[in-house]
Amino acid sequence: MNQREQFTTRLGFILAAAGSAIGLGAIWKFPYITGQNGGGAFLLIFILFTLLLGLPLLIAEFTIGRTGQQDAVRSFKKIAPGTPWFWIGILGMVTCFILLSFYSVIGGWVVGYLGMVFSGDLSSLDTSGYAALFGEKIANPAFSLTVQFIFMVVTILVVAKGVQKGIERTSTIMMPALSILFIILVVRAVTLENAGLGMNFLFFPDFSKVTSETILEAMGQSFFTLSIGVSVMVTYSSYLPKDQSLPRSALSIVAMNIAIVLLAGLAIFPAVFSFGLEPDAGPVLLFHVLPTIFSQLPFGMFFFAAFLIVFLFAALTSAFSMLEIIVAVISKGDIQKRKKWAWIIGLLIFIVGIPSALSFGVWSDISLFNKSIFDFADYLVSNILMPIGALLMALFVSMKMKKSALYEELKQGSRISYGLFRTWFFLIRYVAPVLIIVVMLDVLQIW
Ligand code: PHE
Numbered sequence: 001m002n003q004r005e006q007f008t009t010r011l012g013f014i015l016a017a018a019g020s021a022i023g024l025g026a027i028w029k030f031p032y033i034t035g036q037n038g039g040g041a042f043l044l045i046f047i048l049f050t051l052l053l054g055l056p057l058l059i060a061e062f063t064i065g066r067t068g069q070q071d072a073v074r075s076f077k078k079i080a081p082g083t084p085w086f087w088i089g090i091l092g093m094v095t096c097f098i099l100l101s102f103y104s105v106i107g108g109w110v111v112g113y114l115g116m117v118f119s120g121d122l123s124s125l126d127t128s129g130y131a132a133l134f135g136e137k138i139a140n141p142a143f144s145l146t147v148q149f150i151f152m153v154v155t156i157l158v159v160a161k162g163v164q165k166g167i168e169r170t171s172t173i174m175m176p177a178l179s180i181l182f183i184i185l186v187v188r189a190v191t192l193e194n195a196g197l198g199m200n201f202l203f204f205p206d207f208s209k210v211t212s213e214t215i216l217e218a219m220g221q222s223f224f225t226l227s228i229g230v231s232v233m234v235t236y237s238s239y240l241p242k243d244q245s246l247p248r249s250a251l252s253i254v255a256m257n258i259a260i261v262l263l264a265g266l267a268i269f270p271a272v273f274s275f276g277l278e279p280d281a282g283p284v285l286l287f288h289v290l291p292t293i294f295s296q297l298p299f300g301m302f303f304f305a306a307f308l309i310v311f312l313f314a315a316l317t318s319a320f321s322m323l324e325i326i327v328a329v330i331s332k333g334d335i336q337k338r339k340k341w342a343w344i345i346g347l348l349i350f351i352v353g354i355p356s357a358l359s360f361g362v363w364s365d366i367s368l369f370n371k372s373i374f375d376f377a378d379y380l381v382s383n384i385l386m387p388i389g390a391l392l393m394a395l396f397v398s399m400k401m402k403k404s405a406l407y408e409e410l411k412q413g414s415r416i417s418y419g420l421f422r423t424w425f426f427l428i429r430y431v432a433p434v435l436i437i438v439v440m441l442d443v444l445q446i447w
Helices: 010-021 024-036 040-068 074-079 084-118 127-139 141-160 165-190 195-203 212-226 232-237 246-274 282-295 300-331 335-358 373-400 403-411 418-444
Strands: none
Touching: 010 165, 010 232, 010 246, 010 300, 024 040, 024 084, 024 212, 024 246, 024 282, 024 300, 040 074, 040 195, 040 212, 040 232, 040 246, 040 373, 040 403, 040 418, 074 084, 084 127, 084 141, 084 232, 084 282, 084 300, 084 335, 084 373, 127 141, 127 282, 141 300, 141 335, 165 195, 165 246, 165 282, 165 300, 195 246, 212 246, 212 373, 212 418, 232 300, 246 282, 246 403, 282 300, 282 373, 300 335, 335 373, 373 418, 403 418
16 A cells, blocks of 8 residues: 655645745746736736636535545546546646646746856846847757756656655745745836836736637636646545645635736736837747846845745646656556656657747747647647546546535635535536636637
């Protein structure tokens, strides 16, 4: 029998789950897709999806995990033996595999930027200088593949060592540090000249920019930032003792996520407009804006380095969770096998991610369905696979688990009223499936 470690405290679990949730999604991806999708209206739709679908689905995954007490695949097998529902877990593993393959490209950029700050490459440049230097670096295969490799190796090393005591501890410092650095950044950004233009862009919803594609992007983004639909949260909550409140944990993770997303938006958009950059610059947006804002702060490079370190940590804790759920299923809790499989899977992910990295340089001309390789991989994961995973998760909970058993599980450690429980159940049983299907089909314009 494998013994299962449990998180030592409620805070430990929340930090690990929040660590998975808060990452590149909120800090890097949110600003650039908001920029591409016209600003305020996108933010509003994103927040609606997060509250209406994200929160209930997060609670659903926690419930599955704590009921099943196993990994991403065996939790489903245990709850619904002899049925094909465990394929939800396999789909989650596949999704995380592809996700990490391109996530590590951006994680690598953070590593690379950190290197540039320490080597002094960045001193004495202006806005266009940063953008040009960065563009040059990521177009260079030797650079981008090296940093991506470093990011993957760190991820592998941590996952190979097993469940995450050290991370739990480090998170207690890193998460508050992230918020503090962001607040410093926001204060600087909103006091820049013309910052108001950025605030308008972010908070004034212009619905003429909303298309069915925008709505799907916003839904995908809300799943992406909460790590939903891929059984990561099922796996993490399987370690959670019964005296902890699932709804309350979910609520605090959602609240933290929205807070970070807002901070990121408040830091980036005023600066984008003040420096005359384009909000729809795409995946490079954050990396063009950040050095410029920091260069306008006293001790800018020091703060920039500090920011990159916590940012890297946030990206890594998300990356760990993606690799972790795959390795946990394959190694079945065996420590020796865990080491071996963490390396095998991790290196495979790196190899599969190479084309995504090259699509910012030598392979930038290759396009799949009118998208670069990187954008295609991201689209596949965020707007197709994660929504399908989330849909199946909602169906599993509402069709396969007994309503009374769900209520019992949710009541453990929390004082959730029956009325609230029914509201949640209604959202999972009807609202989530219908909304996900309609939003996905709407993009295909089949009606
Ligand atoms: N939520 C993570 C982020 O925002 C990404 C992620 C998705 C992590 C799915 C794990 C699983 O960066």
